[in-house]
Amino acid sequence: MKKLSARRRHPLAALVVLLLALAATGGLYAALAPQKAVADDTQQSLAIEEGKKLFSVGCSSCHGMSGQGSKADGPSLVGVGSAAVDFQVGTGRMPAQQPGAQVPQKKVAYTQAEIDQLAAYIASLGPGPVTPSKDQVSTTDASIANGGDLFRSNCASCHNYQGKGGALTNGKYAPDLTGVSAKHMYEAMLTGPQNMPSFPDSTLTEDNKRDIIAYLKEVNSDDSPSPGGFSLGSLGPVTEGLFGWIFGLGALIFVAIWVAAHTTKAKKS
Numbered sequence: 001m002k003k004l005s006a007r008r009r010h011p012l013a014a015l016v017v018l019l020l021a022l023a024a025t026g027g028l029y030a031a032l033a034p035q036k037a038v039a040d041d042t043q044q045s046l047a048i049e050e051g052k053k054l055f056s057v058g059c060s061s062c063h064g065m066s067g068q069g070s071k072a073d074g075p076s077l078v079g080v081g082s083a084a085v086d087f088q089v090g091t092g093r094m095p096a097q098q099p100g101a102q103v104p105q106k107k108v109a110y111t112q113a114e115i116d117q118l119a120a121y122i123a124s125l126g127p128g129p130v131t132p133s134k135d136q137v138s139t140t141d142a143s144i145a146n147g148g149d150l151f152r153s154n155c156a157s158c159h160n161y162q163g164k165g166g167a168l169t170n171g172k173y174a175p176d177l178t179g180v181s182a183k184h185m186y187e188a189m190l191t192g193p194q195n196m197p198s199f200p201d202s203t204l205t206e207d208n209k210r211d212i213i214a215y216l217k218e219v220n221s222d223d224s225p226s227p228g229g230f231s232l233g234s235l236g237p238v239t240e241g242l243f244g245w246i247f248g249l250g251a252l253i254f255v256a257i258w259v260a261a262h263t264t265k266a267k268k269s
C-alpha cells in the first residue's frame with residue numbers, strides 16, 4: 001500500500017494513467033464499433049457484386065453491360081434507383097421478353113433476395129429513389145378520405161375513380177390497382193413507370209402517398225361498402241350509362257308498348 005501511494009506521486013504517474021486510459025478506449029472502440037461498420041460495408045459490396053453478376057446474365061442484353069442502356073432495347077438505368085428495380089422486377093415486368101407498346105406483367109423471375117441484390121447494384125451506379133421501408137408504407141394512421149381526394153385529382157384520369165384501370169393511347173393502358181402491394185404502389189408513385197408521371201416527395205409527401213395507398217386498399221377490399229347500390233364493376237359512368245340505357249330505356253319502351261296496346265283496345269269497345 002505504501003509502495004503504491006509512493007508511486008502515485010511519481011512524475012510519470014499521470015502519463016501512465018493517461019496512456020492506460022487511451023489504450024482502453026482505443027481497444028474498446030476497435031473491439032466494438034468499426035467491426036459493425038466494416039461488416040455492413042462488406043455486406044453491401046457483396047450484394048452489389050452478386051447483383052452485378054445477376055444483371056450481366058439477365059438484364060445486360062437490353063440495358064448494356066454496365067446499365068448504360070442501348071438505343072434499341074432498353075433505357076439507361078443509371079440513376080433510376082433501387083425503388084425502380086424493386087418495382088419493375090418485383091411486379092414481374094422485368095426482365096422484359098419482347099418489345100411492345102408496354103411490357104406486360106409476368107411471373108416474378110427472381111427471389112426477393114436477388115431483387116435486393118440487383119437493386120443494390122443499380123443503386124451503386126447513381127443516386128435515385130430508394131426502396132421504401134416497411135414503416136414508410138404503413139397505412140396505420142393514414143387518412144382514407146384525404147387519399148380519395150388526392151387519388152381523384154392525381155390518378156383517376158388514368159386509373160379510374162377506384163383504380164380499376166383504363167386504356168391509354170397507342171396500345172398502352174393504366175392497370176387495375178386491385179391487389180398491388182403497398183410497397184409496389186409507393187414505388188410506382190416514386191418512380192413513375194412507363195407513361196405514368198412520377199410523384200416525388202415534393203409533389204406528394206410521404207403522408208400523401210400513404211393516404212392514397214390506404215384509399216386504394218379500402219375501396220378494393222372485398223367488404224368495402226357500395227352505398228349507391230350495385231357497384232357495376234366500379235368502372236364509373238360507362239357501366240352506369242349502359243345500365244341506364246339497357247334497363248331504363250328498356251322499361252320505358254315496355255311501358256310505351258303496354259300503353260299503346262291498351263289504348264287501341266279501349267277505342268274498339
Ligand code: HEC
Pocket residue numbers: 055058059060061062063073074075077080084085088089094095096097098099102103118191192193194
Ligand atoms: C428484352 C429487353 C429487356 C430485358 C432483358 C430487361 N429489360 Fe428492363 N427495360 C426494358 C425496356 C424496353 C424498358 C422500358 C420499359 C417501358 O417503358 O415499359 C425497361 C425498363 C426498366 C426499368 C425502368 C427504368 C425507369 O426508367 O424507371 C428498370 C428498373 C429495368 N428495366 C430493370 C431491368 C432489370 C433489373 C432487368 C434484369 C432482371 C431488366 N430490366 C431486363 C427492356 C429490358
Ligand code: HEC
Pocket residue numbers: 091093102103151154155156157158159168172173174175176177180184185186188189193194195196197199212
Ligand atoms: C398519365 C396516366 C397515369 C397517371 C396520372 C397515373 N398513373 Fe399509375 N400507371 C400508369 C401506367 C401507364 C402504368 C403501367 C406502367 C407499366 O406497366 O410499366 C401505371 C402503373 C401504376 C401502378 C402499378 C400497378 C401494377 O399493377 O403493378 C400503380 C400502383 C399506380 N400506377 C398508381 C398510381 C397512382 C397512385 C397515381 C396517382 C398518384 C397514378 N398511378 C397516376 C398511368 C398513370
